[in-house]
Amino acid sequence: MSQRYEIRLSGAGGQGLILAGKILAEAAAIYENKNATQSQSYGPEARGGASRSEVIISDGDIDFPKASALDLLLCLTQEACDKYVGDLKADGLLIIDSRFVKDIPEGTFRITRADISKIAEEKVGRSVVANMVALGVIVAATRIVLPDSAERAISGRVPRGTEELNVKAFRLGLQAVNGK
Amino acid sequence: MERVDYDKYLRTSRIPHIWCPGCGHGIAMKSILRAVDHAGWTKENTVWVSGIGCSGRITGYVDFNTLHTTHGRAIAFATGIKLANPKLNVVVVTGDGDGTAIGGNHLIHAARRNLDITVVLLNNNIYGMTGGQCSPTTPQGAKATTAPYGNMERPFDIAGVVAACGGNFVARGTVYHVNELEKLMRQAFLKHGFSFIEVMSPCPTAFGRRNKMKNAIVMMEDLKERSVSVKKAKDLTDEEREDKIVNGVLLDRDKAEYTDLYRQLIEQLRGS
Amino acid sequence: MGTEDKSVPRLLTGNEAVALAAIEAGARFFAGYPITPSSEIAETLSRELPKVGGVFIQMEDEIAAMSAIIGASLAGARTLTATSGPGFSLKQEAIGYACETEVPCVVVNVMRGGPSTGMPTLPAQGDVMQAKWGTHGDHPAIVLCPERIDDAWELTIRAFNIAEKFRTPVILLLDEIVGHLTEKLVLPLKKQPKLFDLPQNVSKEGYLPYRFDGEYPPPLIPVGQGVPYHVTGLLHDETGFPTNDPDLAERNARWLVDKVENHKDELADVELDEVDGCDILVFAYGGCARSARGAVRMAREKGLKVGLFKPRTLWPFPEKELQEAAKTAKRVVVAEMNLGQMAHEVEWALGRSIPVELHSKLGGEPILPTEILATIEGRD
Numbered sequence: 001m002s003q004r005y006e007i008r009l010s011g012a013g014g015q016g017l018i019l020a021g022k023i024l025a026e027a028a029a030i031y032e033n034k035n036a037t038q039s040q041s042y043g044p045e046a047r048g049g050a051s052r053s054e055v056i057i058s059d060g061d062i063d064f065p066k067a068s069a070l071d072l073l074l075c076l077t078q079e080a081c082d083k084y085v086g087d088l089k090a091d092g093l094l095i096i097d098s099r100f101v102k103d104i105p106e107g108t109f110r111i112t113r114a115d116i117s118k119i120a121e122e123k124v125g126r127s128v129v130a131n132m133v134a135l136g137v138i139v140a141a142t143r144i145v146l147p148d149s150a151e152r153a154i155s156g157r158v159p160r161g162t163e164e165l166n167v168k169a170f171r172l173g174l175q176a177v178n179g180k
Numbered sequence: 181m182e183r184v185d186y187d188k189y190l191r192t193s194r195i196p197h198i199w200c201p202g203c204g205h206g207i208a209m210k211s212i213l214r215a216v217d218h219a220g221w222t223k224e225n226t227v228w229v230s231g232i233g234c235s236g237r238i239t240g241y242v243d244f245n246t247l248h249t250t251h252g253r254a255i256a257f258a259t260g261i262k263l264a265n266p267k268l269n270v271v272v273v274t275g276d277g278d279g280t281a282i283g284g285n286h287l288i289h290a291a292r293r294n295l296d297i298t299v300v301l302l303n304n305n306i307y308g309m310t311g312g313q314c315s316p317t318t319p320q321g322a323k324a325t326t327a328p329y330g331n332m333e334r335p336f337d338i339a340g341v342v343a344a345c346g347g348n349f350v351a352r353g354t355v356y357h358v359n360e361l362e363k364l365m366r367q368a369f370l371k372h373g374f375s376f377i378e379v380m381s382p383c384p385t386a387f388g389r390r391n392k393m394k395n396a397i398v399m400m401e402d403l404k405e406r407s408v409s410v411k412k413a414k415d416l417t418d419e420e421r422e423d424k425i426v427n428g429v430l431l432d433r434d435k436a437e438y439t440d441l442y443r444q445l446i447e448q449l450r451g452s
Numbered sequence: 453m454g455t456e457d458k459s460v461p462r463l464l465t466g467n468e469a470v471a472l473a474a475i476e477a478g479a480r481f482f483a484g485y486p487i488t489p490s491s492e493i494a495e496t497l498s499r500e501l502p503k504v505g506g507v508f509i510q511m512e513d514e515i516a517a518m519s520a521i522i523g524a525s526l527a528g529a530r531t532l533t534a535t536s537g538p539g540f541s542l543k544q545e546a547i548g549y550a551c552e553t554e555v556p557c558v559v560v561n562v563m564r565g566g567p568s569t570g571m572p573t574l575p576a577q578g579d580v581m582q583a584k585w586g587t588h589g590d591h592p593a594i595v596l597c598p599e600r601i602d603d604a605w606e607l608t609i610r611a612f613n614i615a616e617k618f619r620t621p622v623i624l625l626l627d628e629i630v631g632h633l634t635e636k637l638v639l640p641l642k643k644q645p646k647l648f649d650l651p652q653n654v655s656k657e658g659y660l661p662y663r664f665d666g667e668y669p670p671p672l673i674p675v676g677q678g679v680p681y682h683v684t685g686l687l688h689d690e691t692g693f694p695t696n697d698p699d700l701a702e703r704n705a706r707w708l709v710d711k712v713e714n715h716k717d718e719l720a721d722v723e724l725d726e727v728d729g730c731d732i733l734v735f736a737y738g739g740c741a742r743s744a745r746g747a748v749r750m751a752r753e754k755g756l757k758v759g760l761f762k763p764r765t766l767w768p769f770p771e772k773e774l775q776e777a778a779k780t781a782k783r784v785v786v787a788e789m790n791l792g793q794m795a796h797e798v799e800w801a802l803g804r805s806i807p808v809e810l811h812s813k814l815g816g817e818p819i820l821p822t823e824i825l826a827t828i829e830g831r832d
Contacts, residue, residue, distance in 0.1 A: 068820060239682065261675065
């Protein structure tokens, strides 16, 4: 891992990207004793509209907390992909929901495609946990945090009574990458 | 009437007060002090809060912890005091400009919350201190310095508004009917929960003069002539009731009080 | 995320840290009104205050919230409210009342884009001058501004201390960057602030709530303790009763400002980073200080001698500290998310003896470290 690892989770409002970002930051900062920040940019809409959540993970101090040269970009919508792919480093990683992002721009970056929303709907039965599936895909593809740290952070952050459901979604995301 | 030692409750060094000859506010203040005396409230457990205007000056004259606050906000300040120390008795004195225009929002919400404070609104139908501008209770057609051709707007029935918003006790009286006013005032001060009393109080200087009521006596007679009881008002048509002053108890009930509910929440959270 | 388990590192937003630090500082009353981007402070306190026997209330508007905390403070509670630009504008009426009546309280303003409704979810630093001059008339202003989560925690506690000691409202000025940034808080802090102990046993005999001649104001005896003093927003004498005596009125007005200005040294609070012998001094505060740190580091890697001056107390302005830090500087760069509100103050404090360059950005995106670097290098 480089000293400073910049992540942007992007999609639409209501997809739970802010929560996913906080879980990723918590896994790194609390359970793996690194430094991490999470911030977001969102519009007035509670649902729909563009949404982005950014996580910086570092071994050192983090001064500027916003992502500008991305090591990892997650896109759950085509709109988000078109808008943000230019911020990805030349050797960065693009993770996309293969159902919604069809048109992938040219670039030297690596790409991981996963059936994120499809897994949430068909294998968990709840489309709202797509954010946790995405988290699983991210952890499997990058190893930025250990799966165990992420699961502990998930259990601490999701609404009481939904821990199992969310962890299940996360594990399916892990398998979607590891299984390939 | 019971004998009351008023000096005990007054800052005699601050008297004479600034109210004009013929103003009804002095009578209202006496009525409030008699109710405080009857309720047994003391300097140790009672706080008075007022806003801006002629009514607001009352806090300068009574010898308690007194807050003379910003225009319209007396109830909001009182809310903070009561919540921080629910043992205190909190009296708010406001006017028709202070309490129904700039402070109208605070009034309806305090009633809705049913916070245990007592609000006395001295309604003289005019902005007296600033020189006779039109207020939300100035009657339609009446003249004011900002309504030189007569007021076009319909006035608030402010006691009716408050009764519709909530609270446990709402009443209206006049400074002409002092005995009845004292009875209503006592009920308001003894009631647990939000209580509101509208007191019709003449302003000869800023209202009467411009509205064909030459002096205080004429204004007092007007209060007398236009007053009807709540009971009698029920038999009147809307048209007949139009310019009447409906006196008496408009609302009297015992819904749960806000600080009691909050204390229960604290006990529940701390117990678990 | 609750008040329990204080020693376990936690991941919190700046807003959550302010709310929990307020409870740590003994705050037991909050009145507020929903507004982005400060609402998490109200939400956190609505959940946590009743657990410690405190009271949370959502008022009908911003002015009512400000008025309610003044009332609660007079009744003996440590109090705060939180808002953002439009709400801060509304609160100015009651902030002036708290200044004139010398009632301690803490007002949190999480700055968003302005003017008017502006940009509710995006950061700016356009309320810096409003925090000083927002309410009418001459009045005191004490304004603290955190950059990081540990700052937010420490300055919240410091805000309550100062408010009580000086008996005046203290403004805790965050920006959206700091309020909404989630990061790790490890307690106790390296510099754990101590709570100010109010002098005990204040004599009720001959109590003058508004003495003008002390070093600090006398502690406030709460209402309802049998000391029937008067509180008014009118200029008043030392008893609290209104006065039209020109001499007394002037003494009252001067006292309010002097009690703060006479303690500038005590209130000054700055963080310095390699300012000794610097050629270029960068001045930044709040969320922008984070960008400035990145820029300063890059500049040093390029061999430039750059120092960073970060005020944590914005008002009273730490001019002496700035003059000292800028002694060797040939240029000063101010980075802020407004059109130069502090840059003017910096210029004035340095007597226009050193060129002051402003790097300002509006529009809601934080200033990038590379952008400040360009100004440091004179490339823009």
